[in-house]
Amino acid sequence: MKTSNLILEVKGLSATYLSRQGVVRAVDSLSFDLYGGEVLCLVGESGCGKTTAALSILRLLEHLNGQVVGGHVLFKGEDLARASLERIREIRGNRIAMIFQDAQAALNPVLKVGEQIVEPLKLHIGLKSDEASAKAIELMRQLGIPSPESAFHYYPHQFSGGMKQRVMIAIALSCGPEVLIADEPTTALDVTTRAQILDILLSLKEKGGMSLLFITHDLATVAGIADRIIVMYGGRLAETGTVREVFESPRHPYTEGLLKCLPRITGAEEKLYSIPGNIPSLIDPPDNCLFSPRCPYVMPICKQKRPPEYVISQTQRATCFLNDPEIKKSKLQNPNDK
């Protein structure tokens, strides 16, 4: 592994929200690493804690009635979970930037888009107004916004969804961040626009330097862009591995189910596989495998204990008892034993 190139190290991160029904354990002891120049995809369904994990990296959770209750977020060795707010502000939008699903809501509707791109350039890099404007126009051109000189003076509502998304990417990229966190940047877009935005993100990756933490619920999107994947379920890590490992030999039944239930445009038109049941509630979750009520391979142990992370290869880990060497052996001996 390219350990020397470690940019972001998340260790045992736990985050909660307060709700009327109780404390929601949105992220539960999540650990992962992000290396320089790689695309790491965080995959899971709504409510699995993927957005919460991303927001806690930048300490944005505190604005949302949420709280990081444990763990470390090491950005080049510096613990962001314990840094002062002044220090976080220096990093946020400058060295770690974020783009959101809903560009409409993320942009300020009463400010011209040009001013919104210029703002971080002035704040973090200290450029003068005319230099910053020139840089902003250059960024807009790179991102394929037509006639950037006049688009600079438009308001967000004058753009289409895809163009707004480009503006938001321009703001995020303005200071040349080392890490870009993209939270479902393509989910609200049409297939054709989605392809355009993915192309932009991929070309940024190929230019090198920047690491991308890409959050999505759509495994199909991930296949084309990811180097490594983290699958989350119920706030916990279900499985992680390289894109090939996860797609070709998934070691968690949830990953397997997710892959099988994707509608495809090629192949036979048979009935779709579907994962029965619903997403678990994260208020007071039981300390066992949260996927066990929906799992086709469920064993008694799954209901009693929480599975540890089993190491499958240098890059692949899965939290499922099926990977336990003892259990595997006994399954081979008594194949009919449930």
Place this chain on the structure above:
Amino acid sequence: MTNDILLEVKNLKKYYPITRGLFGRHAGDVRAVDGVSLFVREKEALGLVGESGCGKSTLGRTILRLEEPTSGQIVFQGKDITRLGAKDLRSFRGKAQMIFQDPQSSLDPRMMVGDSIGEALLIQGVKDEKERWNKVGRLLEKVGLEAEHSWRYPHEFSGGQKQRIGIARALAVSPKLIVADEPVSALDVSIQAQILNLLSDLQKDFGLSYIFIAHDLAVVRHISRRIAVMYLGRIVELCEGPELFRNPLHPYTEALLSAVPEPDPNVKKKRILLKGDVPSAANIPSGCRFHPRCHKRFEPCPTVEPHLFEYQPGRWVECLLYEKPTW
């Protein structure tokens, strides 16, 4: 052949006028649906695909008379329903129902689920309360919920369950035709598959016809064999079978297909990237309306308007590439 046609739409148009100034001077039209002709057979699912703003939802709503058509004709079971009055419309709605994209906003948050579904039955003439609740219970079981759920409120359900309730409500009046407007695009992947399977099971059990509206070609493929592709208010390609996926005719269909991500890291797809966005329906390009974004454009495209015609048996296309040159 003509006997099993449930719904026929002839040259349907829906324009929204743009007005300017104090006196509401008519300054133009948003041509949301601009001359669409199609038919749906009994027990058949027709898929309707296109990007947002292509008019697919407006078409679906106009067919159910939720929007008043500007011109054209809608024939349902051999009867012209284009100009039906309120009373006849009610009996038509007993045979044609709609499922909406957002299950949250399509259910009244202050009504119990049983009341929401029962209301449809009441309007269609089931006066006895006990009979209504029994029927609601059976409907809920049909869509994979439990009869006891009738006494709960919408907020007590997850997104997928709410969509099941929306489906139960549409089924309540035993319709012949259901227009499903992006019924799964607001749902998670694992739930999406459940709802798609439910819809195709119900189609077989009740002998339903669907107009299934979606922007995702991969989703449509699992519901319907016959698929129409819409662009800027017109159908640009219509195909009777899975040929559409293997060998698309219209350059727009080709681009749409190439943009669908393949869930396999080993497949490197050649993408046809469409330039720009869908133009505004208030200002439709001359000639072929797709020409400013088309990668196969040639000389006549900006001036000559193409027409939908049957290029091969069961395959209709609206593109000059396939027409006999008259220019």
